Each structure stands twice: as structure tokens, then as C-alpha cells.
Amino acid sequence: MDPIVEVVAVILGFIGWIMVGVAIPNRYWRTSTVDGNVITTSTIYENLWMSCATDSTGVSNCRDFPSMLALNGYIQASRALMIASVVFGTFGLLGSLIGIQCSKAGGENYVLKGRIAGTSGVLFMLQGLCTMVAVSWYAFNITQNFFDPYYPGTKYEIGEGLYIGWCSAVLAIAGGAVLTCSCKLGTEEKYPLPHARGTVYSGPAPTRSMAASTYGRNAYV
Template sequence: MDSIVEVVALILGFVAWVMVGISIPNRYWKTSTVDGNVITTSTIYENLWMSCATDSTGVHNCREFPSLLALNGYIQASRALMIASIIFGTFGLVAGLIGMQCSKAGGENYVLKGRIAGIGGVLFLLQGLCTMISVSWYAFNITQDFFDPFYPGTKFEIGEGLYIGWCSAVLAIVGGAVFTCSCKLGTEEKYPLPYQARGTVYSGAAPTARSVAASTYGRNAYV
């Protein structure tokens, strides 16, 4: 595969990895809605780690979730998936740097480098899938509570942290797909072809006069 395409795929994977790192600590995974409220004195926003509130004067107050076991199951799963996404992306970047054709790491064995690039592509795909599942699952619970007319608690809307996660997932999946396609499934190295002269192949044995003449003048020149 063209080296430029691999560089673009690596850049996409790197940007996706950075965006995951931005999305995880972002406080605005969900924000309290103002729908149906005439006067709003405070805004509540949460992420995977803490819950915050800000009043009309702009004072912020945050508290971390006190217990892991007391959290909802989807929050615990989203945490695990986002951490796994960071890990997959880290190893994917390392494999991508080694497996690129324009990289000097890994020597000149392009078959092996292609396979390493393919592994990096799979890791990027796993990163994108983990991120996509995490943010989509979190958003599903937000919308489920929002549209439930009998939900007694505070209703929330989707925050900017989820949009960053979705963009990261798409970039990681695209970059991973390109890297996976660059994986070369051949099992042999590319060696120079044996010497060919007008249709006659010489592979080690000395050519005879008859074979040289036949290749030069054709078979009809001799009876």
C-alpha cells in the first residue's frame, strides 16, 4: 500500500487516540435539561467520574462518585470500555509506527512489516469499537430517561464529551480499516526474478547453443 495512505491512517489513529484522552476527563457527558423549566437556578453535569453543579452566580461545586459498586452498571461498563480504548490505541500507535513501509523500524522485511501494520489496524478498530459502544450506551440511558414521562429524577441531555467520543470512534475505525487493508498476506519475500531472455528462463544451468539459437531464431530455423 502507498506509504502516504499509511501515514494518513496513522494520523487518523493518533487524532482518535488524543480525542479519547480528551473525552474521558471531560465533565460534560450529560447536562441537566432546561426543557419545561421557566427558571433555572442551577445546572448539573456529570461524566464517568464525578457530578458537578453550577449556580446562577457561576460557582462550581464537584464531587466524585463515592462508591464504585453503587454506580449504575452502564457507568461501570463505560469506564472499563474507555480505559480499554486508551490501551488499544496506545499499542495500535506503536504497531503502526513499526509496520509502516516508510519506517526504518523492523528492518526491510516488508511482509512482516505489513502484518504488524495489520495488527495495528485491528487494535485501532478495537479502540474505535470500545469508544463507540461506551458513548452510545451512555447516550442511550440519557435519552431513555429523558423520554420517560414517569422518570422521577433529574433529566439530562447529551453533553459535548459524548460528541468528542463519537468523533474519536469514527476516526479510529477509519484509520484501523486502512491499516488492516495494508496487511500483506504473502508468505514469501520478494526476490529478483531469474534472468529472462526472449522467453527462455535460465536458472543456474548453463544455456546450450541449441537453446540460445532457438530463443533467437525460433524453432523453424532447425530441422
């Protein structure tokens, strides 16, 4: 595999890992605007950790969710998946920095470095899958409640935090797939060529006179 391709794959995985760190604390996972007059118009926005509200004067107020056990199941699952995504991405990034060919950290054992790079690619793909499931599950619940005419609560819309998460998942999966394809397991065995016991000559057989002259020259010269 071309080292440049490996570097590009690591950069994609690194950007995906950074974007996961940006998406988790982002407050705008879902938003809702309550229309009213100039005084009562407000915007409500939430993420996995807190709920905030901003009025028309620009004053915002945020509060953390009081109890994790009182949250909906999909929010708890999204929290766990996003944290797992950060963990997978961290180990994948460390392994990829060791496993790529242009890195001197892993020595000159390119078979081992290829295996480390392939494992790092799998970790990047797991990061992307965890992120993709978390944000997609969260967005599914938003759209389900929004289009439900009998839903009594506040109807939200998809916020920018989910779009950041989707971009992060795509980049991580793409970078991980390239690293996995570059994995060199060293399964091809190189068998040595068989050595002939004698020397094989090709061409016409020498005559007696030629053999005699050759013998005399080798013996006495």
C-alpha cells in the same frame, strides 16, 4: 500500499487516540438545567467519574461518585470500555509507528512490517469499537430516561463529551481499516523459472557447407 496512505491512517488513529484522552475527563457527558429565578437557576452535569453543579452566579461544586459498586451498570461498563480503548489505542499507535513502510524502526523486512501494520490497524479498530459502544450505551440511557414520562429522577441531555467520543471512534475505525488493508502477509510465493539444460535455437537448420565453414573457423581461428 502507498506510504502516504499509511501515514494518513496513522494520523487518523493518533487523532482518535488523543480525542479519547480528551473525552474521558470531560465533565459534560450529560447536562441538565434546573430553571428558576436568578438565584436558583443551576446547571447539573456529570461524566463517568463525578457530578457537578453550577449556579447562576458561576460558582461550581463537584463531587466524585462515592462508590463504584453503587453506580449503575452501564456507567461501570462505560468506564471499563473507555480504559480498554486507551490501552488498545496505545499499543496500536506504537505498532503503527514500527510497521509503516517509511519507518526505519522495523528494519527492511517489509513482510514483517506489513503484519505489524495490520495488527496495529486491528487494535485501532478495537479502540474505536470500545469507544463507540461506551458512548452509545451512555447516550441510550440518557435518551431512554429523558423520554420516559414516569422517570422520577433528573432528566439529562447529551453533552459534548459524547460527541467527542463519537468523533474519536469514527476516526479510529477509519484509520484502523486502512492500516489493516495495507497488511502484506507475504502469501504470494515466487517460483523460479525452470532452467533449460541445453540451448534451444530457432530458425532454419544450417547447411553442410555452413556447418563445415563454421567448424573450421571455430577449430583453427
